[in-house]
Amino acid sequence: MSFTGKYQLESQxxxxxxxxxxxxxxxxxxxxxxLKSISEIEEAGDNFKxxxxxxxxxxxxxxxxGQETELQSVTGEKIKGVVHREGNKLKVSLKGIxxxxxxxxxxxxxxxxxxxGIVYKRTSKRM
Numbered sequence: 001m002s003f004t005g006k007y008q009l010e011s012q013x014x015x016x017x018x019x020x021x022x023x024x025x026x027x028x029x030x031x032x033x034x035l036k037s038i039s040e041i042e043e044a045g046d047n048f049k050x051x052x053x054x055x056x057x058x059x060x061x062x063x064x065x066g067q068e069t070e071l072q073s074v075t076g077e078k079i080k081g082v083v084h085r086e087g088n089k090l091k092v093s094l095k096g097i098x099x100x101x102x103x104x105x106x107x108x109x110x111x112x113x114x115x116x117g118i119v120y121k122r123t124s125k126r127m
Contacts, residue, residue, distance in 0.1 A: 001088055003041045003048070003101075007109050007124035018113070018120035022075055031055070039109070039124055048083070048090075065090075073097070 019029045037054035046065040051058065063069040065085045070078050071094060079094040088103040099113040107126040112119060 001103050001106060002043050003090070003103055003109070004043045005041060006127045007039045007041070008127050009035075009037045009039075009122060010125050011123045013121040014118055015120060018115065018118045019074075021116040021118050024075065037124075038127070041109075046085075 015033050016029055019032070020026075024032075032054060035055045037052055040051045040053075042049040047062070048065070049060065049062045051060045059072050059074070061069075061071045063071065063083045065083055068080055068082050071081050071083075071092070072078050073094060081092045081094045083090055083092045085091075090101045092099050097113060097115045099111065101109060101111045104110050109124045109126075111122045111124070113122075114120070
């Protein structure tokens with residue numbers, strides 16, 4: 001299955017505690033918690049481009065599976081990491097933050113991110 005497509009956030013778990021653990025200010029957490037972000041993924045072989053739009057905030061990361069690259073985190077910080085693919089899962093570890101994005105079926109992506117022992121889960125559906 002290909003990750004390529006546009007996905008809209010359908011549900012999320014532990015958003016507020018996770019963002020607090022990352023040091024995001026409370027006012028930004030309150031603004032962001034009800035926004036339905038849109039993730040656009042382009043996959044060409046081992047090359048990926050992921051654009052996440054949440055309100056007026058846009059984060060774009062491009063990477064090649066297995067090669068070190070610089071990725072922008074939700075805090076805006078640029079961190080070097082290597083994205084690995086295991087079947088329908090993309091995994092990356094960035095400064096103590098573990099992230100797995102799984103294509104659970106043709107229309108659903110689940111992103112699970114863990115930081116400071118807090119698991120933040122996002123489920124998005126293909127548009």
